[in-house]
Amino acid sequence: MTPGANAINGTLLKLASNDGRFEAAGNSTWVVKTSDRVIPVDSEVEVQQSSGSLVSFSKKVGSEVTASSLSKAITVRRPVHSTAVVANRTVTVVPLQWSGATWKSADRTVANGIATQLKTWWRSMSANQETLSVNFLSTVNVSSVNSAGQCNFYEMSDLALAYVEKQGLTESSDHVMMTFTGDNQDCNFGGLGEVEGKLTWTYTAPGYMGVWAHELGHNMGFPHANTCNAGVTLTYLKSCEEVEYGNLADTMGIAGASGYYAPTFLESVGWLPASNVAVWTGSAQTVILNRPDRSDLGTTAVNILPTDVAAGDNEFWLQYNPNVITSISPAAAPVNGGVTITYEPSADFSTHRISLEGVVGVASSTSYLCDITPPTASLTSIDYANDPRLPALRSWTDPRNRFTVSVESTNGTSATVRIEPVMSFAVTDPATVTGTADQSGEATLNVAWGVAGSAYGEDEPSSWSVNLLEDATKACTAFVWESSCQILNVARETVVSPTVAGINGAVSSNRITSAATQLSNVAPIFRSTFTATSDSVVATVHVENGGSEIQGTPTIEIAGREPCVLAVLGDTVCTFSDLPRKTAVQLIAKGTNATGSRETLFTTRTLAGLPEDPILSAKFSGKNLLVTATAAELDQNNVNLLEVNCVVKGKQNSKYGFNQGATPASKEFSFTAVKGKDTYCYGRAMSTGNVKIYSSGYRLLHVLSSGKIIPGKIKLVPVVTSPKAGTVKIKWTVKDSLGAVSLVKVKTSAGTCKSDSKTSCIAKNLVSGSTVNIAISVRGTSGSTIFRTSTVVK
Structure with a gap:
């Protein structure tokens, strides 16, 4: 679908602050930016599009984008994340003032200091590839839309953007920053920025360089640098709780100027050249890891790629941060800082392990901290008490024993880091194995197991191996995200003992065995798959005897129709024709054995199709x-x-x-x-x-x-007979109340009905005793009609 001639186009953008206060206050975190306005999206709307999407509205949008108007908007273009270096990047700064928030000469002095510091930081952080220009415009008075104690920053932004446009700077500015005096706190954020956009809102106050860098990072598409707390540095065996801003050593977390952009973020915008990355090759390797702002010295990041993608391995990065982190007590900081370990979560890890407010599967970042001193009490808040970095003379081994990182020394400029494969290791045993019969009655054993509380974070398996002690060929395999699996085709009335072991490569834990159990005989079991057209359903049905001999004849039927007889061995294909179109269809399978009787209800539906004339x-x-x-x-x-x-x-x-x-x-x-x-x-x-x-x-x-x-009206009088074995003859007379009959077509469920006169046909080679469904289609001046009947073949 394409927008109409009068469509209103805008860019849908997510807003992200530097400290979470803006979001916590219940403000809308999405806006639509048009050519002349910044329009908030209703805070109750769950936005499904990606930040940076170009959307088109069929009519003018009011003061707020409602759920209804956004649902009707056309997504013209999805965001295109730029990975290109911008050699000369321009930030246009517009100071804003209103009653009680007057911009003063002292503010400009502070702003100049922030800009000077930011330009130096930016140059070094981009591996000396980008030069940042920070250009200040004259102060814009926004008192006409904002009063003391208010923060109508959408309306303030409209005035500021109009001023930038008047100066002819809209297109040439890579970023437009609106900044307020630090003597006022009417807006409940330190900084706010559009993700994949170009607008930021900041305060001008001493120490705010990191806030400016944080919000400009959002403009470049960076999410927040988070932690995912589970009581240990990292575990694949249970879910962790996502904590926004939790990486205290990252500028996109809470570190400000004492942090850096994580390697994941740097790489995404071309700021981490291959010449500055050491990729671990799998063997013992010593790396001189330089601080990120000294790319001129060589390696500034170590990349540890996943070993087993199928098992959901995360990708790791190492970065040396020598600074005293401002949000942590200096007493907690190691001398010369330490190595920050982060990971990019695999798709499986994001889906099965990252939890936000109890909902698993919604990762909001691409970079998570491996906290070397993880919190164990409160897992839902930022831990300001401990330094998360790996200091000198300390080591950390990943939970799956893929590698060990050891920091041999640090000197404020670089860290000597050794990465080694783990040559000998164990795998943690599972706990509390149980085996229970499946409720369906199938010959299936459900096996479940637990994990000991002390097992998280060390010697973890990458999969689980499950089998029967009595017959190891009866088995199933589970990912570490799972805590159960099913062993199929287990012998009934036989004692069995399921066993479970954790597996990591070629290494296995001890096998833990459950108490012995057995599957009892049950009434017959039915399994079926279905394919459908607009007026028919084909059922492929398998009968399992439930452990004892079938008595009588099992069938499947639609109420009021001829049942289909099912074979005791193998699959039976049953076709049910002339069904209502686009309608739920219920089929009942019935059978009896020595243990008892069972009726199983299946529901499927026919598809939409060509209607008959009304x-x-x-x-x-x-x-x-x-x-x-x-x-x-x-x-x-x-x-x-x-x-x-x-x-x-x-x-x-x-x-x-x-x-x-x-x-x-x-x-x-x-x-x-x-x-x-x-x-x-x-x-x-x-x-x-x-x-x-x-x-x-x-x-x-x-x-x-x-x-x-x-x-x-079309009046059809059919005569259906079976004159001899294996044949069915169909004769008809037909009249149209408004004219002539132009077509008569006969279709049977058994195949072709060959014409033997103008008003009759015959179907041959049919199965004696079978039921044949017949449909006679007629078209004439009045329209068309279909007559349906059935007969039993002689």
């Missing part, structure tokens, strides 16, 4: 003609829309309407001043499928000028 009826109300179009019997759930077109003295009047939800499905249409005029009305039915719209043919109704109403 039935037309009419009556007069005064001079007006009321025409009712009613869907055919098999189209009661299939038809969405009905049309009637009446032609009066050569003039057409076509009307559409949704069926009225009544039974049968129908719609009444009113045509004015028809009485006394010769009129033909045509009606059709339409059905909406997943990929197309189906339309019936037209059914005719004739209204004479005398007022007599003649509905189009």
